[in-house]
Amino acid sequence: MTATALYASRMWPPVRRGAGEATDSTLDLLYRLGLVARTGATGVHTLLPLGLRVHERMSAIARSAFEERGALTFAAPTLQSRALWEKTGRWQAYQAEGALLTVRSSSGEEMCLAPTSEEIAAATVGEHLRSFRDLPVRLFLSTSKFRDELSPRGGLMRGREFTMADAYTFDASTHGMRESVAFLNDACTAALTGMGLSGVFQARADGGAISAGPSTEHLVLSDAGQSTIVACDHCGNRGDGAVTPALPPPPPDAPVVNVIAFILTHPDGDIQPAAVAIRSDLKVSTRKVAAATGALRVALIEPQDLPGILGKEAGTLTPWDVAGSPDTLLLFDSSVAELDEFAISDGGDGLRSGLSWEGDRRLPALKVSGRGRDLAEAVDGSRCTRCPGTHRQVRAVEVAHVFELGTQYSQPMKLAFTDTAGRDAVPWMACSGIGITRCMQTAADLHRDHHGLRWKPGTGPADVHVTVLRADQAQMRERTDRLVQDLTARGLSLLVDDRPLAAGEKLRYARLLGLPHAAVLSPDRPDDEIEVINRWTGRTTITQTSHIPRMAAPG
Ligand SMILES: [Zn+2]
Structure with missing residues (x-):
């Protein structure tokens, strides 16, 4: 960003007297101080001049983090053809999820406003890929992405349109892909640290619609967060409940065993019904079932399909029913394997209680002890x-996500290269995404204090907030001009409050907006002397104007 000065007297929207309160929520401060604005569309925001500067700085920090580590930046279109998305089956997958925003051209061509760019990145690389010598390829891009959120909320936290800085890597082998995953995690960490996001931690996660493989979330603990994760209260190990290994929480007084039925799709295309016996207070993790069975996909059997597949109505299936069916895989979550006594629902007459795996005159014994596996989502209270x-x-905010993609995209998109032995091979992919707009609000929320916002050096709307007292005096205007020339020439960007207002109101505005340093230009001080307030330490220093660049250098 070029070092320029913005003037509060000429700002748009105008800086209003008394706008914003230190007690406002972070999002309200972003609105009231004129960084972002709502639009008529839910989950879609305008970045106003002050907010755009934050956005540009954070985008530049992300881009540098990837480029310094060897990635090349490219720009891909957001408008992408249905034909491209059909190649990987994601047109249907995203539509089924209700997350894809689609448009139709006047000639009838169907397109989407891309929520992510695996397909276009793969197509871009595939066109020029020839040999193993061309690999690895590591590409970075930062564009608007679109997602048809059912309930956009939290301002910039979860929008329908947002900026995502993503990266896509292509390697000749799994080993290469793992190196690229390490590269992506490292670059994301550097980018997030540069944006002033402290306390970011990595956790195993669910790849969702992006990846069937392992993924790593970069998270910041925050009550404003929209991700719920589990954290060990002793060793601090944290992660998505769907993939975090856990022992079940202690059983309730009268445990109930449920049976949940799934269809497994195995790598060879075979399909198999599976039933998981689990305590009724816990939820089956399909990711853990996939990991335990080696299945590619684990899909819940809808209640209306259950009688046709397993011969029982929903809610009436018992482990004993499934144990007698040779085609159905019966799995026991560790929450049920060691239960001495429990109840089951087998329909109609409510619960049958007082059951055990030992069996009784009603039911034969089932050998379950020792067969329990970790198939439940980790929850509050699990061990x-x-x-x-x-x-x-x-609660946490997911600020970045790194995915191992393997050949999930490169295979169906027919990417190929000649390997060292001269054979055709398929490249291994990985990718990452950093939510830039989400990071803006998260950083603001993380660092704000009871005086207002507080930006890390290098990330705010400007480096120095210059408060000019008695800005109506010609002599002060001259001093301001000299200071602005001097500081911008030394690479600092400024916000100059030259409004003809009382000192108290202007200092209040400087504290609320929270630029890293505030400089107060006062007629009561000699020409070259200035008061500098560090917004982070609260310390006030009287110094020479020539010292400001050293004090306020971004980064
Ligand atoms: Zn622990």
């Missing part, structure tokens, strides 16, 4: 597998 600690549910 850590690494230490004697207990999981607690905490």
